[in-house]
Amino acid sequence: SQQGEEDPQALSIQEGENATMNCSYKTSINNLQWYRQNSGRGLVHLILIRSNEREKHSGRLRVTLDTSKKSSSLLITASRAADTASYFCATDTQGGSEKLVFGKGTKLTVNP
Amino acid sequence: KAGVTQTPRYLIKTRGQQVTLSCSPISGHRSVSWYQQTPGQGLQFLFEYFSETQRNKGNFPGRFSGRQFSNSRSEMNVSTLELGDSALYLCASRGLDTEAFFGQGTRLTVV
Numbered sequence: 001s002q003q004g005e006e007d008p009q010a011l012s013i014q015e016g017e018n019a020t021m022n023c024s025y026k027t028s029i030n031n032l033q034w035y036r037q038n039s040g041r042g043l044v045h046l047i048l049i050r051s052n053e054r055e056k057h058s059g060r061l062r063v064t065l066d067t068s069k070k071s072s073s074l075l076i077t078a079s080r081a082a083d084t085a086s087y088f089c090a091t092d093t094q095g096g097s098e099k100l101v102f103g104k105g106t107k108l109t110v111n112p
Numbered sequence: 113k114a115g116v117t118q119t120p121r122y123l124i125k126t127r128g129q130q131v132t133l134s135c136s137p138i139s140g141h142r143s144v145s146w147y148q149q150t151p152g153q154g155l156q157f158l159f160e161y162f163s164e165t166q167r168n169k170g171n172f173p174g175r176f177s178g179r180q181f182s183n184s185r186s187e188m189n190v191s192t193l194e195l196g197d198s199a200l201y202l203c204a205s206r207g208l209d210t211e212a213f214f215g216q217g218t219r220l221t222v223v
Contacts, residue, residue, distance in 0.1 A: 031210055040200060042116075043214040088155065092210060098143055099168050100204070100212055102155035 006089060006103040014111050019076045021106040023089030024069075030092045032065055033100065034074050036085045043088070046074075079110045114139065116205050116215035124221045130191040133218045137184050137205030143167075144186040145212065146178060149200040158201075161186055190220075198222045 007022045023032070031050045035043040049056045049065045049072065056063045062075040076083055086107045090100040117136040125131050137144050145168075146158040157170040161180035178188040184205075190197055198221050204212040 033211065035214070040217075040219070042118075042202060042216040043204075045211050045213055048211050090155075090212075098145060098160045098162070098206065099157045099170070100145070100147075101157070102147075104154045 006087070006106040008106060009104070010107045010109070012109040012111065013079055015079060015081055017079055017110075019079050019083070019108055019110070021074045021087050021108070023072045023074070023103055025072075025089075025091045025101075025103075026070065027091075027093055029067075032063075032072050033090045033092065034061075034063060034072075035088045035090060037088065037105070038085045046087075076108075079108075081110050081112045084108060084110045116203055116213055118201075118203050118215035118218050120218060121216065122219045122221075124223060125193050126223055127193055127195060129193050130189060131193060131220060132187050132189045133201055133203075133220075135186045135188075135203030135205075135215060137186070137203075138207065138213055141205035141207040141213075142184050143206040144180055144184060145204045145206070146186070146188050147202045147204065148172075149202060149217070150198075155202070158188065193222045195222050 005024050033048045034046040037043050047058045047063050049063050060077045065072045086105040088102050088105045090102045119134045143162045145160040147155050149155045159178050160168040164180045175191045180186045200217045202217045204214045206212050
């Protein structure tokens with residue numbers, strides 16, 4: 001079963017706008033990772049946030065993590081058409097497992 | 113340095129056949145994991161290998177198997193293919209850091 005659930009399932013915005021995607025999960029985690037996937041291709045690693053971190057930035061990306069609510073958000077600022085892709089959160093659960101549990105993803109469309 | 117390399121990129125097989133997919137991890141990475149992605153089930157964990165040993169296995173039938181070689185390259189095998197095995201198969205490698213880096217995937221179509 002899926003651990004993470006992204007919200008919304010689909011998001012359509014104009015270039016230059018900000019895009020926010022949310023992820024909720026069920027069990028305790030070591031870290032949470034966000035990935036991007038362009039139309040049926042491989043997953044591109046975007047950012048990792050550890051369970052003891054609350055916020056992390058990388059370029060136009062900002063990720064927050066609230067372990068008390070078991071949720072995370074990914075903010076893409078000043079979006080570009082090239083940001084059009086599906087975005088997935090993946091949780092790395094505690095217990096030494098190297099298994100990532102993925103949500104179903106948010107399909108982001110950025111219109112030029 | 114080179115990323116994760118998966119071969120082949122595309123594959124068409126007939127029901128009942130078997131298939132072997134290959135993954136070369138990033139140099140120095142010893143952990144290789146495999147995932148299946150389908151429209152219905154999303155991304156699901158198949159198994160993970162570290163130093164030639166399977167450390168973790170997902171909830172897939174025994175038709176799905178894998179192995180890892182001493183150079184960390186990994187193969188996964190699916191026997192007696194079914195139509196439902198049509199999917200994008202993704203391989204990920206990890207080093208000492210916890211980020212998992214994925215290959216471009218192998219698109220398997222079973223007809």
